[in-house]
Amino acid sequence: MPRELLIHCPDGQIKTVPLEGDRLSVGRSSAAEISFPEDAGLSRQHFAFEPEGDDWTVQDLGSKNGTFVNNIPLKARLVLRPGDRITAGHITVVFAPESKGTGPGVVIFEGDEDDTSPTSSTVVTSLEGANQTIAFERVGPKSSAPLQALIRAGQELAENRPLAELFPVILDLAIQAVNAQRGVVLTLEGENLVPRAHKGDGFRISTAVRDRVVNQKSSILVRDAQLDDAFKSRLSIVEQKVHTMMAVPLQTKERIIGIIYVDSPFVLREFTKEDLSLLTVMANVAAIRIENTRLAEVEQAERIMKRDLSLAADIQRRILPDKAPDLRGVDVAGFNMACRTVGGDYYGFFPYPDGRVALALGDVSGKGIPAGLMVMQLQARLEVLAEDPRDLAALVTQLNKITCLHCPSNRFITFFISLLNPATGDFTFSNAGHNPPIVVRSSGEVEMLEGGGPVLGILPIAKYAEQHARLGRGDLLVIYSDGITEANDLAEEEYGEERLTAELKLHRAESAESIVAAVTEAVSRFSAGAPQADDITLIVAKRT
Numbered sequence: 001m002p003r004e005l006l007i008h009c010p011d012g013q014i015k016t017v018p019l020e021g022d023r024l025s026v027g028r029s030s031a032a033e034i035s036f037p038e039d040a041g042l043s044r045q046h047f048a049f050e051p052e053g054d055d056w057t058v059q060d061l062g063s064k065n066g067t068f069v070n071n072i073p074l075k076a077r078l079v080l081r082p083g084d085r086i087t088a089g090h091i092t093v094v095f096a097p098e099s100k101g102t103g104p105g106v107v108i109f110e111g112d113e114d115d116t117s118p119t120s121s122t123v124v125t126s127l128e129g130a131n132q133t134i135a136f137e138r139v140g141p142k143s144s145a146p147l148q149a150l151i152r153a154g155q156e157l158a159e160n161r162p163l164a165e166l167f168p169v170i171l172d173l174a175i176q177a178v179n180a181q182r183g184v185v186l187t188l189e190g191e192n193l194v195p196r197a198h199k200g201d202g203f204r205i206s207t208a209v210r211d212r213v214v215n216q217k218s219s220i221l222v223r224d225a226q227l228d229d230a231f232k233s234r235l236s237i238v239e240q241k242v243h244t245m246m247a248v249p250l251q252t253k254e255r256i257i258g259i260i261y262v263d264s265p266f267v268l269r270e271f272t273k274e275d276l277s278l279l280t281v282m283a284n285v286a287a288i289r290i291e292n293t294r295l296a297e298v299e300q301a302e303r304i305m306k307r308d309l310s311l312a313a314d315i316q317r318r319i320l321p322d323k324a325p326d327l328r329g330v331d332v333a334g335f336n337m338a339c340r341t342v343g344g345d346y347y348g349f350f351p352y353p354d355g356r357v358a359l360a361l362g363d364v365s366g367k368g369i370p371a372g373l374m375v376m377q378l379q380a381r382l383e384v385l386a387e388d389p390r391d392l393a394a395l396v397t398q399l400n401k402i403t404c405l406h407c408p409s410n411r412f413i414t415f416f417i418s419l420l421n422p423a424t425g426d427f428t429f430s431n432a433g434h435n436p437p438i439v440v441r442s443s444g445e446v447e448m449l450e451g452g453g454p455v456l457g458i459l460p461i462a463k464y465a466e467q468h469a470r471l472g473r474g475d476l477l478v479i480y481s482d483g484i485t486e487a488n489d490l491a492e493e494e495y496g497e498e499r500l501t502a503e504l505k506l507h508r509a510e511s512a513e514s515i516v517a518a519v520t521e522a523v524s525r526f527s528a529g530a531p532q533a534d535d536i537t538l539i540v541a542k543r544t
């Protein structure tokens with residue numbers, strides 16, 4: 001049985017991709033067969049589908065943030081079953097048999113080999129031909145009923161209605177205009193036709209009719225399907241006893257946005273060529289109205305989203321330090337720049353009365369409002385837990401347990417916290433899956449603070465360790481998010497740890513604030529012209 005992937009994209013769209021060939025990879029890189037370059041939660045090559053006999057398998061490709069199948073971390077190659085949900089970054093992929101329908105009980109498109117070439121019972125026209133027919137009727141001796149139907153349609157569609165309420169009105173106008181008994185309005189969403197309004201159920205429409213309407217902008221009338229050689233043998237016609245039917249495109253200028261299909265199962269009257277012309281022109285008017293309404297709703301949604309994002313960004317800025325604390329014995333500075341209006345990085349300073357200071361940095365998977373909400377949750381929990389900083393391992397363990405209770409299955413947080421005593425230079429630290437911070441000695445020697453536990457939000461039983469190190473006079477402790485090391489230039493080369501450590505060594509004799517400025521400027525120069533793919537956050541602590 002053919003297989004397909006239903007991909008729920010980061011922008012809310014659903015894309016259908018057939019599973020074909022020997023391999024189908026998903027990732028951020030343009031080299032992946034299915035590429036989402038804007039999704040920073042994905043690795044360049046994140047996961048891949050491969051056939052295994054009659055089955056399909058999925059495997060993680062060593063991604064940074066992991067792949068999840070039905071909310072369970074993917075550790076090895078897995079044979080997929082229909083309905084399995086694969087989650088990575090900001091996308092969700094559903095594995096399913098290839099679907100023949102567009103909606104349960106509404107419309108099924110059935111393939112057959114018959115052509116839709118015009119016969120004695122079949123009429124094919126276009127929007128241009130329909131307009132000419134309607135224009136002739138306006139000046140000719142025929143009935144004014146088509147003109148009256150168009151006037152009524154214009155009046156009804158001129159009213160300001162939400163898009164969801166517009167489709168039933170269009171269908172009612174179409175059915176009444178041509179005296180049909182059943183009908184359905186479908187719109188193109190990506191490559192799929194989706195029912196928006198219907199009178200009747202179980203429509204079985206030939207794929208040949210569908211493709212001719214959508215691809216050739218043709219309007220099709222079958223006066224008597226029971227007699228037409230091109231249609232009478234089709235299962236869809238026989239089962240439903242369809243007598244006469246029409247399918248016309250929802251066409252705006254040269255673009256097709258859907259289909260209006262009507263039929264009559266009973267022998268009351270056959271649709272005429274004039275009915276076809278009327279329905280074609282009416283569909284054109286309706287399509288323009290649909291597009292205008294859709295555009296207006298999109299613009300309104302964008303205005304609301306822009307306002308909400310601005311408010312969210314302002315709230316988020318207030319939970320980040322507006323300036324570094326003035327501490328005796330240590331010079332500290334911090335920086336954050338979100339790649340979107342609302343970011344997914346957090347950093348904070350926690351000075352204590354005895355002169356010690358805690359430095360914390362967290363990076364939520366993903367970006368935008370969901371990540372921003374998790375940042376605010378992280379900050380609120382940390383404010384409480386950091387009141388007693390005696391045991392960082394216990395602090396991070398408790399923070400992970402709380403995060404697991406409320407963290408969505410496809411989200412997690414990398415986190416690092418350090419407690420520094422400026423008087424002695426001694427510091428303790430605990431790492432939850434974050435990039436190893438860097439210690440740059442005054443001599444220029446570089447050390448990476450390796451070790452730690454898993455990311456926050458995945459395993460509630462995870463345990464975290466506390467490690468120890470020491471800063472000498474003039475030494476630096478540098479904590480950073482991967483938005484710095486994974487910043488890309490136009491050739492998609494990463495900035496990397498080597499460039500970062502070289503920049504830190506070059507400016508190690510300067511103040512913490514000057515070092516932060518030097519690093520962020522160096523990253524900006526490196527990635528000049530390339531879009532910022534992730535939030536950039538940096539903390540520098542220099543023992544003075």
